[in-house]
Amino acid sequence: MSGTDVVSFGIDFTGGADTSGLLGFAVERHDFTDGEKYFMRGFKVFKDLIPDPAENMLVSTFEFPVQSFVWDDFTVHSGYSYEYFFYPVKGKPKNLRREKPFSIKVNTETLYTNKQHDVFFNRGVASSQEYSRRFRNQRPDSIADPKLRVEAYQWLSRNLDDALYKFIDRTGKGDKLYGCFYEFHYLPVLKRIKEAIDRGGQVKLIIDCKNNESTDKNGIFHESYPKELNLKALKQAGIGEKYIIRRTANKNMIAHNKFLIFQPKNSETPTEVWTGSTNISEGGIHGQTNVGHWIKNKATAASYKKYWELISKDPGIKGSSENPRADNKQFRQAVEALGADVTFTEITGSSKKIIPVFSPRPGKQMLGTYFELVDQASGCACITLAFGVHKELKNKLLNNNFENAVVFMLLEKKDAPPAKSKEKDTFVRLKAAQNVYEAYGSYIRDPLYQWTKEANTLHLKLNSHVKYIHTKFLLHDPMGPEPIIVTGSANFSDNSVHANDENMVIIKGDQRAADIYFTEFNRLFNHYYYRSVLTEIKLKGGKPSDDSLFLISDDSWLDKYKPGKLRMKRLDIFRKMEGTEIL
Numbered sequence: 129m130s131g132t133d134v135v136s137f138g139i140d141f142t143g144g145a146d147t148s149g150l151l152g153f154a155v156e157r158h159d160f161t162d163g164e165k166y167f168m169r170g171f172k173v174f175k176d177l178i179p180d181p182a183e184n185m186l187v188s189t190f191e192f193p194v195q196s197f198v199w200d201d202f203t204v205h206s207g208y209s210y211e212y213f214f215y216p217v218k219g220k221p222k223n224l225r226r227e228k229p230f231s232i233k234v235n236t237e238t239l240y241t242n243k244q245h246d247v248f249f250n251r252g253v254a255s256s257q258e259y260s261r262r263f264r265n266q267r268p269d270s271i272a273d274p275k276l277r278v279e280a281y282q283w284l285s286r287n288l289d290d291a292l293y294k295f296i297d298r299t300g301k302g303d304k305l306y307g308c309f310y311e312f313h314y315l316p317v318l319k320r321i322k323e324a325i326d327r328g329g330q331v332k333l334i335i336d337c338k339n340n341e342s343t344d345k346n347g348i349f350h351e352s353y354p355k356e357l358n359l360k361a362l363k364q365a366g367i368g369e370k371y372i373i374r375r376t377a378n379k380n381m382i383a384h385n386k387f388l389i390f391q392p393k394n395s396e397t398p399t400e401v402w403t404g405s406t407n408i409s410e411g412g413i414h415g416q417t418n419v420g421h422w423i424k425n426k427a428t429a430a431s432y433k434k435y436w437e438l439i440s441k442d443p444g445i446k447g448s449s450e451n452p453r454a455d456n457k458q459f460r461q462a463v464e465a466l467g468a469d470v471t472f473t474e475i476t477g478s479s480k481k482i483i484p485v486f487s488p489r490p491g492k493q494m495l496g497t498y499f500e501l502v503d504q505a506s507g508c509a510c511i512t513l514a515f516g517v518h519k520e521l522k523n524k525l526l527n528n529n530f531e532n533a534v535v536f537m538l539l540e541k542k543d544a545p546p547a548k549s550k551e552k553d554t555f556v557r558l559k560a561a562q563n564v565y566e567a568y569g570s571y572i573r574d575p576l577y578q579w580t581k582e583a584n585t586l587h588l589k590l591n592s593h594v595k596y597i598h599t600k601f602l603l604h605d606p607m608g609p610e611p612i613i614v615t616g617s618a619n620f621s622d623n624s625v626h627a628n629d630e631n632m633v634i635i636k637g638d639q640r641a642a643d644i645y646f647t648e649f650n651r652l653f654n655h656y657y658y659r660s661v662l663t664e665i666k667l668k669g670g671k672p673s674d675d676s677l678f679l680i681s682d683d684s685w686l687d688k689y690k691p692g693k694l695r696m697k698r699l700d701i702f703r704k705m706e707g708t709e710i711l
Contacts, residue, residue, distance in 0.1 A: 129607065129705065131647035132206040132237045133249070133286065138702020139197040139214065141689075150683050152193030154215040154226055157201070161208040168201065170194060171257075171578065174221040175678040181578040184261050191224070193217040195685045198698045202651055206287075207238035221681050237644060239287055240294070244425050244482070245641040248291040249648045250406075251284050252417030252599075253655050254590060255571030255582045259283070265583035268414065268590075284414040284590075288406065289316070291420055292413075295388065295402045296320045301328030302393025306436045308334040308385040308629070310617075311354045311407035313361035318408070322365050334439055335362070336383040337374035375629070377444040378456065381488075383629040385439075386412075386617050389432050398429035403616055403631060405599045415590030416598035417512070417538075417652055419645075421615055421633070423482070428633065431484045434466055439629060460490045460626075469493045470634070472500040475612065481637055487618060487630035494625050494632075498614055499524050501604040505533035508701050510649045511602040512538045514594050515619050517558065528562045533605070534697045538653050539568040540597040542660070565694060567657035569596025576662070577677045596656070600624075600632075603645055607705040611642035639706075 129136045141147055155168040167190040173181050174192065204210065211233045219225035240246055253259070263271065263280045271277040297320060299305055305324060312318070312335050325331050337355045344350065362372060375383040386406055391398035406418040423429070443459040463486050470483060475497070485494055495518065502509040503524040511521075517537065525535060537543075537558070543566060545555040558564035571582040585591040600619050604612035616632035618624035635641060665672060675685075689696045 129643050129647055129702075130204075130234050130236045131644040132239055132247070133202070133204060134647035134651050135201045135204050135210070135212075135234050135236065136647050136650050136702075137199045137201075137212070137232075138699050138705075139199070140699070140703050141197055142703070147686055148683065149218045150686065151217045151219070151221070151224070151681075152189075152195040152679070152685070153199075154189045154193050154217050155199070156190075156213040156215070156229070158211040158213070159208065160210065161205070168194075168203075172677070172679045174681055175674060176681060177221055183575070183578055183580055184257065185578045190226075192679060193224075195679055196695070197689060198695060198702065200647075200650060200654065204234075204236050206236055208236050210234045210236070221679075237640060239291070241640075242424075243640065244423060245635065245638055246291070246422040246424075247641055247644040247648075248288045248420045248422070249286065249644075250288040250413060250418050251286050252596075252652055254284055254415055254588055255569075255584045255596070255659075256655065257572075257579055257582065260580050260582055265581070265587070267588045281414055288418065288420050289413050291422065292317060292402065292406075293320055295390065295400075295422060296324055299324035299327065299329040299331075299390070300393070302330070304330045304332075304389075304391040304393075304398070306332055306389040306391070306398070306433060308383075308387050308436055308439060309358075309408055310336045310382060310384045310386060311358070311409040311412060312336075313354065313357040314408045314410055314413060315361055315365060317413075318361055318365035318367060322367050325367070325371065331367075331371050332373060332440070333367075333371060334373045334375050334383070334385075334436065335359075337376055338379040338383065339376065340379045373440050373442070375439065375442055377442050378627075381444075381623070381627045381629075383439075384617050384624070385629050385631055387432060387631055389429055389436060391429075391433070397426060398433050399426050400424045401429045401432045403432075403633060405601075405615075405617060411585060411591035412598070415585040415588070416594050416596055419599050419601065419615065419648075423633065425482055428482050428484055431466060431486075432631070435463070435484075435486045435631065438462055438466070456488075457490075460488050463487065464489050470497060472497055472504060475501070475634060475636065476610070478636070481635065483634040483636075485616075485632045485634065487625050487632075488627050489625055492622055492625050495520060495620065495622070498602060498620055501612060501614065502535060502602055503528070503532075505535070505605045507605050507608055507704055508534045508536065509602065509604055510536045510538070510606065510646065510653070511620070512597055512599040512649070513620060514540045514597050514600065515621055516541075517543050518620060518622075521620070522556070522558060525558055525562050525564055526556065528564070530563055530692060532563050534701065535562075535564045536649070536653055537564060537566045538597055538599075538649065538656065539566060540594055542566075542568045542663075560694065563697075565657070567653050567660045569656060570659040570663045572659060572662065573666075576672070597652075601645060603642065603649065606642040606646040607701060609706045610637050611639060611646075612636050613638070613641055613645055615645070 601615035618630040
């Protein structure tokens with residue numbers, strides 16, 4: 129399966145392949161676009177060959193094979209053509225024998241298309257060996273070399289900022305941009321908006337400006353957030369009040385949208401919308417995991433415009449003392465009128481390919497639909513959760529077993545009861561017994577093996593609230609014939625459906641978009657799963673075994689692929705994938 133920046137492979141060995149004495153695979157990549165040919169690199173070595181590998185040591189799979197039937201290439205470029213050759217390696221570490229390879233040709237997805245969906249992920253792994261290797265864990269804004277500083281920011285954002293700039297920059301005289309944002313204070317983006325205004329673009333931006341300043345128990349004053357940062361940045365960029373609509377009602381709720389609508393000149397209706405999880409902040413673009421989703425569909429853009437028009441009236445201001453919530457009730461009803469709740473069966477049985485869902489809504493029924501999409505998958509489901517596992521989702525999954533679809537959860541932090549929670553004694557954590565696997569935001573805190581200490585986004589001054597996982601999307605059978613994506617600004621929580629300004633979009637049957645989302649989820653899950661395991665081992669006072677740090681010198685690594693084990697489950701997902709290629 130290939131996305132824009134990731135290719136994921138599964139190698140099926142269950143059809144009678146001779147795996148006796150198999151030490152893994154040497155992987156050779158032919159790059160037809162750049163005209164290059166080389167063996168891929170890896171970290172692991174045979175201990176009896178290199179017992180004490182050097183810090184940040186990289187080795188060739190020609191000598192140190194990949195011991196896995198599920199493998200990913202995170203170094204591809206979008207729109208490239210490759211051919212991969214997998215050489216089964218047998219023998220002994222000091223006398224390897226590479227057998228006849230099998231090969232597969234791959235074309236990665238291009239970033240920009242004329243199709244309905246273009247999807248852009250930032251790197252989302254500031255806490256990584258690669259960032260440590262390239263930039264020595266330095267804060268990007270403190271890197272003295274200006275060229276290296278730019279490289280650091282570009283490496284972190286990948287294509288996310290460039291895509292947003294491209295969305296904005298085509299705005300000319302008479303074109304219209306309608307925006308709705310929670311955090312809106314990253315100056316490079318605001319300056320692009322100002323340039324669009326200067327070209328004659330008609331711009332209106334709804335910005336969170338709620339008065340929620342407070343003084344904590346230590347007497348420390350906290351200014352209204354993100355209001356003050358937003359207004360300061362807007363002034364600095366030269367964007368005047370005539371282009372801004374201040375969202376002030378319901379100060380205890382969040383105007384959490386992050387979308388931008390494009391409407392061409394001489395058109396009564398918009399044609400495109402930019403949405404996703406990305407706040408217009410330095411940390412949103414360069415730090416925590418985020419996605420920008422560019423939708424080129426007139427009906428969807430028109431729905432977003434109607435929602436924007438509703439929000440532009442700053443609804444939800446308290447009513448009379450006799451009925452102080454009346455306006456909020458009417459507001460929720462007006463939002464629901466833009467699109468009724470949809471059920472799991474309505475989504476799976478509908479011919480609709482794009483279904484926008486806006487908040488706040490009168491009830492919380494949409495959460496049940498989202499969680500049923502996870503629970504009722506037939507192959508696998510993936511979900512990112514920045515603020516923990518909702519109780520309703522957990523209840524749906526508690527009775528699952530190995531016969532159900534495997535569920536992968538990517539969380540900001542480990543699922544655990546709060547220290548003072550009344551439910552501490554009854555807390556249940558979903559595990560492999562429910563066919564659920566969890567990875568959470570973490571990093572290598574101390575040097576380990578040849579891996580160096582990493583820095584998280586808090587140290588890099590990129591994020592102060594959500595440090596790691598900020599995306600809000602789920603995937604229902606992404607490798608099936610009718611994959612379903614749910615993506616947007618909402619955190620799969622009660623408030624995100626019933627209280628906050630939010631937008632989500634349900635996308636059905638778009639294999640290209642599903643491929644990009646799944647391969648990026650796969651990249652992020654693998655990155656954080658390994659670090660989560662290391663964290664758990666350390667908390668228990670243990671240390672990683674040699675089997676996890678070094679290559680195994682015989683074929684006993686195959687034991688990790690016994691039925692019921694996670695690696696075999698991951699392989700089975702590929703084996704059952706729609707469009708599997710038999711070589």
